[in-house]
Amino acid sequence: MNILSNIFKGICIGSGAILPGISSGVICVIFGLYEKLLNSVLDFFKSPKENIKFLFPIFIGALIGVLAFSNILNYVLYMFPVQTKALFIGLILASIPSLLKEANQKQKFKAHYLLYTLFSFLIGVVSVFLENHLSISNHTNISILYLFFAGFTMSVGIIVPGVSSTIILMLFGIYPVYLSSISSLYLPILIPIGIGIIFGSLVFMKLTRFLLNNYYVQTFYTIIGFTLGSIFVLIPEMSFGTDLLIFALCVSLGFVLMK
Secondary structure (H helix, E strand, O other): HHHHHHHHHHHHHHHHOOOOOOOOOHHHHHHHHHHHHHHHHOHHHHHHHHHHOOOOOOEEHHHHHHHHHHHHHHHHHHHHHHHHHHOOOOOOOHHHHHHEOOOOOOOOOOOOOOHHHHHHHHHHHHHHHHHHHOOOOOOOOOOHHHHHHHHHHHHHHHHHOOOOHHHHHHOOOHHHHHHHHHHOHHHHHHHHHHHHHHHHHHHHHHHHHHHHHHHHHHHHHHHHHHHHHHHHOOOOOOOOHHHHHHHHHHHHHHHHHHH
């Protein structure tokens, strides 16, 4: 049962890596996997059997999420944007109390910790603004080194909750190329991006764990700010009346599902 649960979580994480407005890091936070994933990957050889048992189902799920279920979720987001986005918002809001509890378990709350939340929240809001107003260019002549660097930078959006990988790929001008390469499994594009993501993920995971080990509370409050900031990219266009009622009900449903 735990294996099936981790596969499902992996599918959501993988889908979050390519869907606009959804961060893989936030999904890891929602499922309470963020810190455990960091430690399992970085300390893989300390307990390889246990880490394989934990990571393999998530990896398989993430692969399924990228290659197959992302299209389904994309369809659901297109056909039912209000309901789907509201559900995600409810899940995110429901995860905040447990994050606050985890952040305060080592030290007592201090008012200045909220400055870290505010700062990362503002970064998240600015990234939402950029994503909504950024024109999607399409580079046709792309070098392997450029693809590697794009993947390396994209890993920030995979590791840091609330930072969208989509906007990073848009800034590099390869988002359409990336999506079409996934749908057609075009390896000359996917391999250098994938290698860049692997290297970048290791670098940013080590940096994140260093921050958690040395500045645990400050880092957690920063993660909370990024997570809250990601809500703004998910707020759908809707009219008052029925849409608003459906939105409120689906947010409530997402909140209840996390409890």
